[in-house]
Every structure is written in C-alpha cells, then in structure tokens.
Amino acid sequence: MRLTMKRLFIVLVVLSKMVYAQILFTVDMQPDTVVEGELFSFTLYALEGDEQQLSFDGVLPSWLTLTDINVERTVGTVELVAGTGMASFIPQGLPAVDVPLYYPQKMDILPNGEIVITDAHNHGVHKVGLDGLLFTIAGTGTPGFSGDGGPAIDAKVWAPFGLTHDNNGNIYFTNVYRIRKIDTDGIITTFAGDGTPGYSGDGGPASSAKINMLYGDITVDDYGNIYFCDTDNFRVRKIDTDGIITTIAGNGTLGYSGDGGPATEAQISHGYGIDTDTDGNVYFMDGWPNYYIRKIDVSSGIISSLYESNGGVGLTVDDNMNFYYTNMSGDVVYKIDSEGSYSVIAGDGNCGFDGDGGDASQSVICRPHDVDIDDVGNIYIVDLGNGRIRKIDTDNNINTIAGNGEIIPYDESGNPLETSFGHPNAVVLDDSNNYYVADAGFNAVRIIHQSSGLIETIAGTIGLEWGSSPDGTPANEAIIGGVRCLTFDNSGQLFFTEPWTYKVRYIDQDGILYTYAGSGEEGNSGDGGDALNASLGESHGIDFGPDGSLYFASNIQDPADDAWYGYLKKVSP
Numbered sequence: 001m002r003l004t005m006k007r008l009f010i011v012l013v014v015l016s017k018m019v020y021a022q023i024l025f026t027v028d029m030q031p032d033t034v035v036e037g038e039l040f041s042f043t044l045y046a047l048e049g050d051e052q053q054l055s056f057d058g059v060l061p062s063w064l065t066l067t068d069i070n071v072e073r074t075v076g077t078v079e080l081v082a083g084t085g086m087a088s089f090i091p092q093g094l095p096a097v098d099v100p101l102y103y104p105q106k107m108d109i110l111p112n113g114e115i116v117i118t119d120a121h122n123h124g125v126h127k128v129g130l131d132g133l134l135f136t137i138a139g140t141g142t143p144g145f146s147g148d149g150g151p152a153i154d155a156k157v158w159a160p161f162g163l164t165h166d167n168n169g170n171i172y173f174t175n176v177y178r179i180r181k182i183d184t185d186g187i188i189t190t191f192a193g194d195g196t197p198g199y200s201g202d203g204g205p206a207s208s209a210k211i212n213m214l215y216g217d218i219t220v221d222d223y224g225n226i227y228f229c230d231t232d233n234f235r236v237r238k239i240d241t242d243g244i245i246t247t248i249a250g251n252g253t254l255g256y257s258g259d260g261g262p263a264t265e266a267q268i269s270h271g272y273g274i275d276t277d278t279d280g281n282v283y284f285m286d287g288w289p290n291y292y293i294r295k296i297d298v299s300s301g302i303i304s305s306l307y308e309s310n311g312g313v314g315l316t317v318d319d320n321m322n323f324y325y326t327n328m329s330g331d332v333v334y335k336i337d338s339e340g341s342y343s344v345i346a347g348d349g350n351c352g353f354d355g356d357g358g359d360a361s362q363s364v365i366c367r368p369h370d371v372d373i374d375d376v377g378n379i380y381i382v383d384l385g386n387g388r389i390r391k392i393d394t395d396n397n398i399n400t401i402a403g404n405g406e407i408i409p410y411d412e413s414g415n416p417l418e419t420s421f422g423h424p425n426a427v428v429l430d431d432s433n434n435y436y437v438a439d440a441g442f443n444a445v446r447i448i449h450q451s452s453g454l455i456e457t458i459a460g461t462i463g464l465e466w467g468s469s470p471d472g473t474p475a476n477e478a479i480i481g482g483v484r485c486l487t488f489d490n491s492g493q494l495f496f497t498e499p500w501t502y503k504v505r506y507i508d509q510d511g512i513l514y515t516y517a518g519s520g521e522e523g524n525s526g527d528g529g530d531a532l533n534a535s536l537g538e539s540h541g542i543d544f545g546p547d548g549s550l551y552f553a554s555n556i557q558d559p560a561d562d563a564w565y566g567y568l569k570k571v572s573p
Contacts, residue, residue, distance in 0.1 A: 092134070092135050092136060093133055093134075093135060094133065094134060095132050095133060095134070096128045096132055096133065096134040096389075096401060096402035096403070097132070097400055097401065097402060097403070097404060098404050099126075099134045099402065099403065099404060100387060100403065100404055100405075101117065101119050101122065101126075101387045101388065101389070101402065101403040102119060102120070102121040102122045102387060102441070103119070103120040103121040103122075103384060103387075103441075104117050104118065104119050104120070104369070104382050104384060104387065104388075104389060104402075104403065105118045105119075105120045105160070105161045105162075105163075105369055105370065105382065105384070106118045106161060106162055106163040106173075106217060106314075106369070106370045106382065107163065107370055107372055107380055107382055107389055108163045108164055108165055108171070108372065109372055109373075109374045109380065110165055110169070111169075112130070113130055113374070114127055114128060114129055114130060115127070115128040115380065115389065115401070115402070116128075116137070116163060116165070116171060117163075117382075117389060117402065118160040118161055118162070118163045118173055119139075119160070120159045120160060120161060121159065121441060122139075122141060123139050123140075123141055123142065123143045123156070123157055123158060123159060123160070124136045124138060124139030124140075124141060124157065124160070125137050125138035125139055125152075125157065125160050125163070125171070125173055125182070126402075128389075128401065128402050132401070134402060136153060137152055137153060137171070137182060137186065138152035138153065138155060138157055138160070138173070138180075138182055138188060139152075139153075139155065139156065139157040139160070140153075140154065140155070140156055142156055143156065143157075143158040143159065144156035144157075144158055145157070145158060145175070145176070145178070145195060147188055148180075148188060148189050148190055149187065149188075149189060150187065150188065151186055151187065151188070152182045152186050152187065152188035153186065155188045157173075157175050157180070158175060158176045159175075159176060159214070160173045160174065160175050161173070161174045161175075161214065161215055161216070161217075162174035162179075162213075162216055162217040162218035162228060162229075163217075163218065164218045164219050164220050164226070165220065166220045166224055166226075167220075167222070167224060168184065169184045170182065170183050170184060172191060172218055172220070172226065173218070174213060174214075174216065174217075174218055174228065176195065176214060177193050177194075177195050177196060177197050177210075177211055177212065177213065177214070178190050178191075178192065178193035178194070178195050178211075179191045179192040179193055179206070179211070179218065179226075179228065179239075190207060191206060191207065191226075191239070191243075192206035192207060192209060192211060192228075192239055192245060193206075193207075193209060193210065193211040194207075194208065194209070194210060196210060197210070197211075197212040197232065198210030198211075198212060199211070199212060199230070199233045199235070199252065201245050202237075202245060202246050202247055203244065203245075203246065204244065204245065205243055205244065205245070206239045206243050206244065206245035207243070209245045211228075211230050211233070211237070212230060212231070212232040212233045213228065213229065213230050213231045213232060213233070214231065214232070215231050215270075215272065216228055216229030216230060216231035216270075216271055216272060216274075217229055217271075217272060217273050217274045217285075217314070217315075217370075218274065219274045219275050219276055220276075221276040221280045221282075222276075222278065222280065223241070223280060224241045225238055225239065225240050225241060225280075226238065226239040227239075227248070227274055227276065227282050228274065229270075229271030229272060229273075229274050229284055229285075230247075230250075230271070231270045231271055231272070232270070233250070233252060234250045234251075234252055234253060234254050234255075234267070234268050234269065234270070234271075235247050235249060235250035235251075235252060235268070235271075236248050236249035236250055236263075236268070236271055236274070236282065236284055236296065247264055248263055248264065248282065248296055248301070249263035249264060249266060249268060249282075249284075249294075249296050249303055250263075250264070250266060250267070250268045250271075251264065251265055251266065251267060253267050254267065254268075254269055255267030255268075255269070256268070256269065256286070256290045256292075258303055259303060259304050259305050260302065260303075260304065261302065261303065262301050262302065262303070263296045263301055263302065263303035264301070266303045268286050268290070268294070269286050269287055269288060269289060269290040270287040270288060271284045271285065271286060271287065272284075272285040272287045272312070272313045272314070272315070273285040273312070273313060273314045273315030273316070273325065273326075273370070274315065275315055275316050275317045276317075277317055277319075277321065278319060279298065280298040281295060281296065281297055281298050282295070282296040282298065283295050283296075283306070283315065283317055283323070284296075284315070285309060285312045285313060285314070285315045285325065286305075287312065287313070291308060291309050291310045291311065291312055292305045292306070292307065292308060292309060293305070293306045293307045293308075293309050293312070293315065293323060293325065293336075294306065306323075307323065307336050307340065309325050309327075309334075310327065310330075311327040311328055311329040311330050312325045312326065312327060312328075313325070313326050313327075313328045313368075313369055313370070314326040314368070314369055314370035314371045314382065315371070316371050316372050316373055318373050318377075320338060321338045322335060322336065322337050322338055323335070323336040324336075324345070324371045324373065324379065325371065326368040326369055326370060326371050326381070326382075327368070328367050328368060328369060328384075329367075330347075330349060331347045331348075331349055331350060331351045331352075331364075331365055331366055331367065331368065331385075332344050332346065332347035332348070332349055332365070332368070333345050333346040333347055333365070333368050333371055333379075333381055344361060345360055345361060345379065345392065345396075346360045346361065346363050346365055346368070346379075346381060346390075346392060346398060347363060347364065347365040347368065348362070348363070348364055350364060351364075351365075351366040351367065351385055352364040352365075352366055353365070353366065353383075353386045353388075353405060355398055356390075356398060356399050356400055357397065357398075357399060358397065358398065359396055359397065359398075360379075360392040360396050360397065360398035361396065363390075363398045365381065365383045365385075365386065365390070366383060366384070366385025366386050367383075367384045367385035368381050368382065368383055368384065368385075369382040369384040370382035376394065377394045378391055378392065378393050378394060379391070379392040380392075380401075383400075383403075386403070386405050387403045387404070387405050388400045388402065388403035388404075388405055389401050389402035389403055424437050424438065424439050424440075424441075425438045425439075425440045425483070425484050425485065426438040426484065426485045426486050427486070428486040428487060428488065428494075430488060430492065430494075431492070432450055432451075433450045434447055434448065434449055434450050435447065435448040435450075436458075436486055436494060438483045438484055438485060438486050438496060439460075439483070440482050440483055440484055442460065443460045443461070443479070443480055443481065443482060443483065444457050444459060444460030444461070444480070444483070445457070445458050445459035445460060445475075445480075445483055445486070445494070445496060445507075446458065457476060458475055458476055458494075458507065458511065459475035459476060459478060459480055459483070459496075459507055459513065460475075460476075460478065460479065460480045460483070461477070461478070461479055467479040467480070467481055467501070468480065468481055468498065468501035468503060468520060469513065471513065471514045471515055472512060472513070472514070473512070473513050474511055474512060474513070475507045475511050475512065475513040476511065478513045480498055480501075480505070480513075481498045481499070481500035481501040481503075482498065482499050482500035482501075483496045483497065483498060484496070484497045484498075484499050484539070484540055485497045485539075485540055485541050485542045485552075486542070487542050487543050487544060489506075489544055489548075489550075490544075490548070491509070492509055493506050493507065493508050493509060494506060494507045495516060495542060495550065496542070497539035497540055497541075497542050497552060498518075498539065499538035499539050499540060500538070501518075501520055502518050502519075502520055502521065502522050502523075502535065502536045502537065502538070502539070503515050503516075503517065503518035503520060503536065503539065504516045504517040504518055504536075504539050504542065504550070504552055504571075515532060516531065516532075516550065516571065517531035517532065517534060517536065517539075517550070517552075517569070517571050518531070518532070518534060518535070518536040518539070519532065519533055519534060519535055519536075521535040522535060522536070522537060522556065523535030523536070523537070523556065524536070524537060524554065524556050524565075524567060531571045536554045536556075536569070537554040537555045537556030537557075537565075537567070538554070538555045538556070539552050539553065539554055539569075540552065540553040540554075540555065541553045545570075547573070548573035549570050549571060549572050549573060550570070550571040551568060551569065551570055552568075552569050552571075553566055553567070553568055553569070554566070554567045554568075554569050555567075
C-alpha cells in the first residue's frame with residue numbers, strides 16, 4: 001500500500017530539553033503489557049524541573065522486541081552522557097567573517113545599518129556592528145526557555161528563527177511556539193505565545209494566545225503592527241500596537257483557495273517569508289506545496305496570488321515593488337521586478353561556495369534561506385548551507401560579511417560532556433555498552449567509549465561538507481551525507497542510513513566503509529534485484545529482523561504531484 005503524505009518516517013524521534021542533572025521520571029504504560037499487532041502507548045513524566053512529559057503511540061511489529069518496558073510507573077534516572085548543549089557556541093567580539101554560524105536562519109537590518117542574525121543551532125541571536133564585529137545579544141548557547149524580565153544575553157532560547165524590529169528599536173524573534181522581544185535596554189520578554197503548540201487567543205492579548213510556528217517568519221509594518229506566519233496553523237496572524245492578536249489570512253485547513261475573496265476564508269499552506277509594503281499590504285510566501293507569493297490587501301482584507309515561487313522560502317519587497325525570494329532547494333535567489341519579470345541575482349543552481357569579490361550572478365551559494373535589502377539597495381542573503389551571511393552591493397559584487405563557513409566541535413576525542421554535537425539524531429549501544437551517535441549536523445558517526453569515557457569520530461570528517469566517499473574508504477576518512485539512523489548486525493558491523501545520498505551504508509569490523517543498498521540515484525526502483533543497483537529515496541529508520549533481513553524507510557517525492565510517498569524496504573540476506 002502506498003501512503004500519500006509529506007513525509008513517512010519509520011523512526012521515533014524525541015525532542016526534549018538538554019538535561020544537565022539527574023532528573024527522575026516515571027513511565028505509564030497503556031496497556032501494562034505490549035501485545036504484537038495491538039496499539040500501545042507510554043508517557044514519560046518528569047518528577048523534577050519543568051514537569052516535562054512525552055507521549056508515544058504505536059503498534060508493535062512482529063519482528064520488533066521491546067525489552068524492559070512492561071512496567072507501570074517505574075522510577076528511573078535520565079543522565080547527561082554527552083554534549084554541552086551547544087553546537088559550537090561562538091566567540092564574542094571577533095570580526096563577523098571569522099565567526100562560525102550554525103544554521104543561520106534569518107537576518108534583519110536595523111535603521112543604523114547594524115545586522116541582526118538568528119543562529120538557530122547555536123541557539124543565539126547575534127548583532128554585527130558597523131565595525132564588523134559580532135556579539136551575541138540573546139541566548140547562552142544552551143537550548144531552552146528562560147530569562148524573561150532579565151538580560152537577553154543571560155536567557156536561554158531554542159532555535160530562534162524569524163526576526164524583525166520595530167521603529168523604536170525593539171527586536172522580535174520567533175522561539176519555539178513563542179515570539180520574544182528584546183527591548184532597547186537588552187531586556188527579554190515573551191511577546192506572544194505560551195510555548196505550547198495550538199491555536200487560540202484571537203481578540204485577546206497575544207501573550208496569552210497559542211501559536212503553532214517553528215519556522216514561520218515575522219515582520220513589522222510602518223505603523224508598528226506585527227505580522228507572522230503561524231506556519232502549522234496554516235494562517236497569517238497580526239498583533240496590533242495594543243498587543244491584541246487576530247487572524248488575517250487562512251481558515252486553518254491546508255490547501256490553496258480563496259483568491260479574490262476574504263483572506264480569512266482562504267486556504268493556505270505553510271507560510272514562510274513575510275513582508276509589507278509602504279501602504280501596509282502584507283505579502284507572504286505560501287510554501288509547500290503551493291509555492292506562491294500571495295498578497296493580503298490591508299484595506300479590503302482580500303487575498304490574491306501574485307507570482308509563482310517554486311521552492312521559495314525567504315521573501316522581501318522593496319519600495320519600488322520589486323520582490324526578492326530565496327529558492328532554497330534550487331540554490332538561487334530570484335528577483336521579480338515590478339513588471340513581473342524574473343531574474344537570478346545570486347547562485348548558479350549548485351550547492352557550494354564561490355564567487356566572493358565578483359559578480360553575484362556568477363556566484364555559488366547553498367540552501368539560501370532569507371533575503372533582505374537596505375535603504376540604499378544592498379541585498380543581504382542568509383547562505384544557510386555555507387553558514388554565512390553574504391552581501392550584494394549596488395555594483396552587484398557579492399562578499400561574505402558574517403560567518404566563516406566552519407563549525408569546529410570542542411575537544412574531539414576528549415570529554416563528551418565538553419563536546420559539541422551538530423544535530424544528534426540517533427544513538428545505539430554495542431555489546432560493550434559503547435554509545436554510537438548519528439550526528440547529522442556534523443555528517444559523522446561518533447563513539448563514546450564505555451571504558452575511557454572519551455569520544456571520537458569513527459565515520460565522517462566532522463563539518464558541514466557532505467557527500468559519499470567510495471566503498472573501501474576508511475570510515476574515519478570518508479565524507480558521508482547526513483547520517484540519520486543506526487543499527488548493528490549480529491557480527492558487530494554498524495549500519496546507518498545516508499539519506500542525502502540515497503544509500504544505506506555500513507562500517508565493517510576493520511573500520512572500512514561500504515554500501516549495502518542504493519545506487520546513489522534518487523528513485524524507487526530495483527525491487528527484486530540487487531540492492532546495490534536499486535534507486536532509493538531518503539533513507540531513515542533502520543533495523544534487522546529475526547531472519548537477518550534489513551528493514552528501512554525510503555521516502556521520495558513524486559514529481560507528478562509533488563506529494564511525498566513512504567516505502568518500507570527490505571533487503572534479504
């Protein structure tokens with residue numbers, strides 16, 4: 001059976017706060033025992049700290065065995081075993097071009113020419129001064145939520161994303177189901193959202209409302225009204241100068257409809273970039289699968305679609321009604337002039353880094369995420385895949401103004417508690433209780449040795465560079481592509497999914513890297529034949545069945561309808 005959905009992941013992913021001390025928890029099972037083929041669920045309740053809880057539901061397949069889980073309200077302990085909670089948090093006061101940025105998402109240009117950046121995986125908000133030096137203005141590098149009413153530099157923030165400022169110099173950024181504000185004295189407060197996903201509060205104070213946005217952008221018009229894409233509520237919302245929140249577009253149903261009618265009755269998709277013009281009209285990037293730049297007329301409340309924007313994410317509009325947007329998947333930045341003509345202003349369609357000091361139209365960028373323009377016509381790009389902010393001047397020359405393109409983990413082969421992880425996605429233990437971590441952000445597999453307590457990299461070269469080194473390469477010298485999930489076979493060989501290269505790979509007992517499934521071509525073919533010749537999608541969850549067969553998920557987008565299809569694949573021994 002083929003399941004139509006945006007993504008199908010056969011893997012359980014837990015997102016929780018980084019733990020810095022022992023925290024007691026209890027486990028509730030429903031039912032008390034797990035029966036093959038029947039639905040079961042369990043919830044973890046923290047007994048100390050922030051009273052966090054996590055709930056899961058599933059059906060136990062015939063080849064999966066759960067161990068030591070048939071318990072009710074059993075008290076255990078969660079301990080931090082690796083990671084500082086920081087993905088290489090950055091030094092202060094250095095030239096911005098010498099500082100590593102880790103997944104910079106959005107930027108904003110202040111009236112005085114200073115640049116503010118949300119650095120998502122460094123869990124901070126930074127400012128680049130007119131002298132070119134970079135300082136953090138919010139966040140400690142530790143993911144979390146704290147600090148309201150105090151200095152923003154002492155507050156915890158988690159993966160800040162959208163970013164804007166008002167005419168009074170206050171800075172606003174989105175922060176996991178919240179919008180937070182940094183005032184001109186550097187004090188941080190929560191401006192909107194209570195930190196839990198949902199949809200409520202229209203007509204009341206924004207600080208009491210529920211919002212459901214992790215990735216939507218935010219903007220302020222010339223009158224001080226704030227607009228943001230409430231991404232997973234499929235709405236655009238407004239906070240007026242009295243702090244009252246309302247919905248101005250979207251009826252909450254994913255879809256594409258409503259042009260020429262009231263914006264609040266229209267169907268929209270995941271909104272990303274958002275901006276306003278000098279008249280206060282609102283423009284937003286209606287993202288996957290719609291990919292249109294849409295307009296909300298502020299006087300009439302009517303919605304219309306202006307331009308197609310395949311792959312569009314970031315969006316800005318200048319005073320002459322030229323639109324600029326980033327095509328993240330296409331590795332280019334487009335300009336749409338006031339006559340509706342498209343042109344590429346940066347990028348050649350290939351993910352890479354090149355061109356500083358030259359013509360921007362001949363440059364190479366990678367996964368551009370945001371674009372902005374200042375009062376004199378300089379264009380700024382968040383070159384996310386390169387960890388840089390780049391500027392196109394009025395002579396069309398491009399240069400890096402922030403970010404050095406490098407992310408250097410702390411203390412490699414040292415104390416795991418002092419080591420940075422890029423984006424740890426999975427962990428597995430071997431028979432000696434050594435921990436193996438899939439670090440997708442650093443494109444590496446890392447081991448924490450039980451005997452010594454030290455950490456080292458066993459596959460990948462640690463960094464943003466990704467690819468697929470040939471079979472027979474020593475794993476610790478190889479370049480790999482976005483490792484996601486891990487498992488061992490009965491002989492002790494470590495298998496992992498490499499979704500960005502459409503392969504499943506393994507490391508033999510001599511530390512040599514080989515491919516187990518996938519030709520490296522994206523697709524869904526080869527069933528019944530040699531696994532090495534099969535074309536796969538993005539590979540994710542992985543495990544062995546009792547007969548030695550390897551199971552994994554393969555997710556692929558069908559170009560005919562842009563829908564994502566998930567397949568559970570089996571490789572027989």
